[in-house]
Amino acid sequence: MSPTSTLGEQLDGERFWSDLMDQARFGALEGGGLRRLTLGAADNRARLWLMEQGEALGCTSHYDALGNVFLRREGRDPGLAPLLIGSHLDSQPCAGAYDGTLGVVAGLAVLRTLSTLGIAQRRPVEVVSWTNEEGARFAPGASGSAWFAGRRDPETILAAQDDEGITFKAALADCLAQLDAHGAAFRPEPVVPHAFLELHIEQGPVLEEKGVPVCVVTGIQGVNWYEVEVNGQANHAGTTPTASRRDAFMGAHALVDALTEAVAAHDDQVRFTIGRFALSPNSVNTIPQQARFSIDLRHPDAEVLEALDLAFRHLAEKTWAGCSARLEATSRVAPVAFDERLVAVLDEAVKARCPQAPTLVSGAFHDAIHLAQLCPTAMLFTPCRAGISHHPDEHIERADAEVAVRTLADAVERLLNEEETLR
């Protein structure tokens, strides 16, 4: 390594960007964007492309029982746990070219830099593409990383079916056969990494608004989902005096007032969204009998989520405009705080290039949520235009992405130079 220049500074930004453009061919849609559903033809070709790129750099290719693909640059001490970098190559049905892929191609760019510079690092470095992060073809998503981290039962994953009745198991068998035919080595057991790093687009507006090209992500918000039911009494809209009404819409309206007030009592990191709302019988001239709505509640701090959960439950026990309410939690995912030491290393690398960078908590899920249960994990975000993702309009600025990938390489350099392990 040059004593005067960081690994990131020596990274070939031109090649990084052309790799990113190259991979966008697999599943490209006419008019822009791509469709690369997990374990489909385009997704499998992207896996093979990744292996070919790694092999050209002298890396070995591996795959596991879930079709997760690994490129390994051997270390001077092959027995050390590898430093793992990556994300996913699959996409939503009508998506952009950066969600996931950016993090895989960024890992490849780091391997390419180590190789070009002929760096013989002590610790093995691996780049991974996780299978089925999106969950668009087979729900739920993050299958590969959840299995790898021992967080999800393989039988449950394999039994999932797509819209055409094809099982995850059948689609996976086809993929594994292609990887085997390519000559990649099968790795039956997960190798616990030294640490996992994931660069991802923000999928939110903050970095663009602040004009910052990269920042460290300190964790992933917890999410509670609720279904709320408000039960009143249907009646004629013309003949029923206001005082005699038990109007489920007005009950829901009053309850929403109280819920938003409970939310406002906490900090501005709370995300509170009512995304679904339905009335029954849903007739212009009938007082609603029932209102049903969803709540998506997020916060990085488990205690805040618990306090709001309690507050919501108390509110649901009250009467609203003469109506009874019922609140049911339909999903709970606890917040994840990334490893503090790893976050500090990444933040140093970020601040060296961008002193004004904030730290963010991810509002969306990522494979890192599962890896964090297995090894020190942290993420970097780079901005995407207007926060748009899962759409062909998803867009990143090349200049921003280059700063982000150079920052990732700098962080890798810092980690490889560390004497002690993170744990």
Add this chain to the structure above:
Amino acid sequence: MSPTSTLGEQLDGERFWSDLMDQARFGALEGGGLRRLTLGAADNRARLWLMEQGEALGCTSHYDALGNVFLRREGRDPGLAPLLIGSHLDSQPCAGAYDGTLGVVAGLAVLRTLSTLGIAQRRPVEVVSWTNEEGARFAPGASGSAWFAGRRDPETILAAQDDEGITFKAALADCLAQLDAHGAAFRPEPVVPHAFLELHIEQGPVLEEKGVPVCVVTGIQGVNWYEVEVNGQANHAGTTPTASRRDAFMGAHALVDALTEAVAAHDDQVRFTIGRFALSPNSVNTIPQQARFSIDLRHPDAEVLEALDLAFRHLAEKTWAGCSARLEATSRVAPVAFDERLVAVLDEAVKARCPQAPTLVSGAFHDAIHLAQLCPTAMLFTPCRAGISHHPDEHIERADAEVAVRTLADAVERLLNEEETLR
């Protein structure tokens, strides 16, 4: 007429109730209630039954181009405009036995009383059953009365189709053929009545709550319908900070707050109902792009409706939680105030039996809304259990209904004894 007893007191309550039970056979549903869609077999049989009842009392039977059926008890002066009493015999698809029918059978009970007592009144008295008040088979409703009062073009009425593609015209031809075969006389032109009286169930909770068997109705509320659209920006529920959101649900919520505040500035006769509400894309973890909701706004006073219309329009021009709004009036029906002198006559008859009776404004439409444009018109209400109608659970107490029909007879007596006409 007995000098010591009113017409109402001499009315045969037993027979009135058995008539009401008799007509409930036509279209009776297993388990209660009835289905007597307009111009269907059951509705036509109910027409013939009515004619037979009238003819047995010495009345003549008439029908017109819309299938409206009239029983006429001739007056000593046949040239005088008839006093018209009635309502409708058709029903909603799954209805009770009183909505409409009560008013027709009550008119028949008045004819029966005049006949039994051998009263030779000067002015002709007629009982009518209007065609298609409900509008359940052929929309919109109140076809017969609207045509009779010159308020609706016959071609438009005849062109309406039911769910099976049968036209009003075809169904009507079948009905008219049956009426002709029965021997009823065809009346090509409407005969403008001296006055029109309609007894109807309240279809609201007020009289039951007050424990009052009958009251006079002073008019029919005006109704404005609106469609409101609130447009925000769809975004990820997890990654979009609260301050960056343009949440269409929260915009609609704030606008509803302002609308209800505008309503609260008026008296408690305002009826304000949001019966339909929809979000788009209606996904748990997506901030709503659009909210759409309906408003049903009613008041007896046109000026109040106009003031609220203006207030609603001003509110829709503002920004709500960062969202724009659009308000469109989809329907407007002006309020009707019934003839003051006729209302006074009815109210005297009501107060003689029930001094504590309130006066009400009808929240629902009735055939009287059209007749009021043609001749002095007023209505009586009698309570129905829990305000329920358009359902087999629709129920009236026999004791209440008897007081109501006796009150109607008393009012008829007062009108027949009047020297001068109402106009």
